[in-house]
Amino acid sequence: MARYAFKKIPIVDIEPLLCYGADISKKAVQQCVTELHRSSRDVGFVSITSHRVSKELQKDVLYKILEFSKKIYSRQFFALPLEEKMEIHIAKYKDGKRGYQRLGQNVTQDGKKPLCTTNQKKKKKDIHEGFDLLRPTNDPKHWPLNTPNLWPTNPADYKEVMEEYVKTMSQLGHLLMRGMALGLRLSPDFFNSFMNESFWIMRSIHYPVGLNQNLNSNHSTQPSQPSSVDNDYPWGIGCGEHRDYGCLTMIIQDEVYGNECLQLRNRNNEWITANTNDERGQQCLVINIGDMLHYWSHGFYQSTPHRVLNPKPVPTFSLSDKLYHNTGRVSVPFFFEPNWDALVQPIDFSSQQHADPYTLKFLPWDDIDTQFIGRTHPFQTNAKSFDVIGSYDYFDGRPVLFGDHLKKNFWPISCINCPLSPFLLFFLNCLLFMSFFIYIFAEARYKSTKIL
Numbered sequence: 007m008a009r010y011a012f013k014k015i016p017i018v019d020i021e022p023l024l025c026y027g028a029d030i031s032k033k034a035v036q037q038c039v040t041e042l043h044r045s046s047r048d049v050g051f052v053s054i055t056s057h058r059v060s061k062e063l064q065k066d067v068l069y070k071i072l073e074f075s076k077k078i079y080s081r082q083f084f085a086l087p088l089e090e091k092m093e094i095h096i097a098k099y100k101d102g103k104r105g106y107q108r109l110g111q112n113v114t115q116d117g118k119k120p121l122c123t124t125n126q127k128k129k130k131k132d133i134h135e136g137f138d139l140l141r142p143t144n145d146p147k148h149w150p151l152n153t154p155n156l157w158p159t160n161p162a163d164y165k166e167v168m169e170e171y172v173k174t175m176s177q178l179g180h181l182l183m184r185g186m187a188l189g190l191r192l193s194p195d196f197f198n199s200f201m202n203e204s205f206w207i208m209r210s211i212h213y214p215v216g217l218n219q220n221l222n223s224n225h226s227t228q229p230s231q232p233s234s235v236d237n238d239y240p241w242g243i244g245c246g247e248h249r250d251y252g253c254l255t256m257i258i259q260d261e262v263y264g265n266e267c268l269q270l271r272n273r274n275n276e277w278i279t280a281n282t283n284d285e286r287g288q289q290c291l292v293i294n295i296g297d298m299l300h301y302w303s304h305g306f307y308q309s310t311p312h313r314v315l316n317p318k319p320v321p322t323f324s325l326s327d328k329l330y331h332n333t334g335r336v337s338v339p340f341f342f343e344p345n346w347d348a349l350v351q352p353i354d355f356s357s358q359q360h361a362d363p364y365t366l367k368f369l370p371w372d373d374i375d376t377q378f379i380g381r382t383h384p385f386q387t388n389a390k391s392f393d394v395i396g397s398y399d400y401f402d403g404r405p406v407l408f409g410d411h412l413k414k415n416f417w418p419i420s421c422i423n424c425p426l427s428p429f430l431l432f433f434l435n436c437l438l439f440m441s442f443f444i445y446i447f448a449e450a451r452y453k454s455t456k457i458l
């Protein structure tokens with residue numbers, strides 16, 4: 007596979023990691039870590055699977071997750087009447103980030119500094135509805151996200167199931183980060199202290215079928231303003247082209263429409279449809295790297311642009327399961343993120359100070375890695391050599407507090423990002439200076455009148 011011009015997502019069996027943990031002396035772990043490393047480095051996506059993990063095995067995290075994906079609970083939630091879903095609408099809290107988002111409400115942000123180069127210069131409403139959960143917290147340091155989650159009363163055990171899912175995914179997140187640390191020739195615990203209180207985010211998303219053609223007549227939800235029909239995408243764009251801003255995204259989707267909706271863009275600008283089933287037809291969990299890990303890994307790991315197309319309608323006879331007939335695709339991306347106060351800075355591989363001698367002994371760098379390391383110093387924000395799309399305007403090699411990064415991505419038109427802010431600051435400074443001089447002048451006059 008040509009590096010970057012990939013045609014499919016590599017499939018990696020993570021059984022060795024599940025079984026042996028980070029024991030890099032085991033050949034199977036070395037192979038698994040190498041595959042994970044190369045996929046993250048060259049593609050930015052990896053589909054993980056494990057055929058042999060027994061149910062009895064204590065570490066059968068993946069098995070549990072894949073079981074979850076077969077009966078995604080969120081499908082039941084999305085099937086509720088709109089009024090019921092609106093009871094937990096995101097507008098309930100001021101932060102507007104937890105709860106239900108109605109169809110067309112999410113806009114793939116491209117803002118002032120577009121994340122995408124082609125087709126999507128303008129903001130577009132995504133044809134999906136979603137339900138967002140974030141790490142629950144009332145700690146003032148997480149302001150303005152120090153709010154609890156909103157839970158639907160229906161399905162009754164939704165909260166319980168989702169909370170178990172969060173636990174399982176977090177476990178898997180830690181395991182994968184250990185694998186990635188080894189892949190980057192760091193000590194397996196390298197990321198632990200940065201992610202032991204992960205500020206995770208989880209989205210349940212429903213992409214209705216063929217909405218552009220008005221085919222989902224049995225859905226009570228309509229976009230707040232219908233997107234214009236794009237002839238290139240007759241069934242609509244469920245989620246516009248973007249890169250994820252965080253660390254690791256782990257996506258499950260139910261089995262219907264498995265292999266046709268999620269697409270990623272390779273460096274030849276070709277859209278590659280994600281293979282979410284392995285060669286035996288088994289469901290995989292799709293993992294992708296976000297901007298934060300790209301930055302952290304000093305550009306080693308790729309944050310690849312991707313999008314989701316809405317599923318096309320399926321003729322009645324082709325789906326045996328009537329329950330799912332033309333009810334759309336449901337996916338649940340889990341964003342495994344650093345702690346709120348984790349300070350993330352590009353790891354300087356060229357200095358070797360971070361490399362773990364034990365790991366390097368079993369896993370020496372390969373040729374591509376060595377070429378890469380030769381280029382990593384100093385970190386270049388406009389690192390076109392990594393062909394980064396868009397710009398990492400504030401990613402300039404300095405430590406980034408994850409909480410700040412999150413806020414910037416949630417509220418991109420913050421004062422810090424606002425194009426007006428330099429003028430605003432200048433204006434405010436002028437005002438301050440003027441008031442100061444007026445005060446001095448007034449006081450001097452007052453004193454002189456007093457003397458007189």
Ligand SMILES: O=C(O)CCC(=O)C(=O)O
Nearest residue numbers: 211245257268314337339
């Ligand atoms: O639904 C999916 O498969 C992916 C969604 C996605 O890319 C995102 O939420 O960032």
Ligand SMILES: [Fe+2]
Nearest residue numbers: 248249250312
């Ligand atoms: Fe994404």
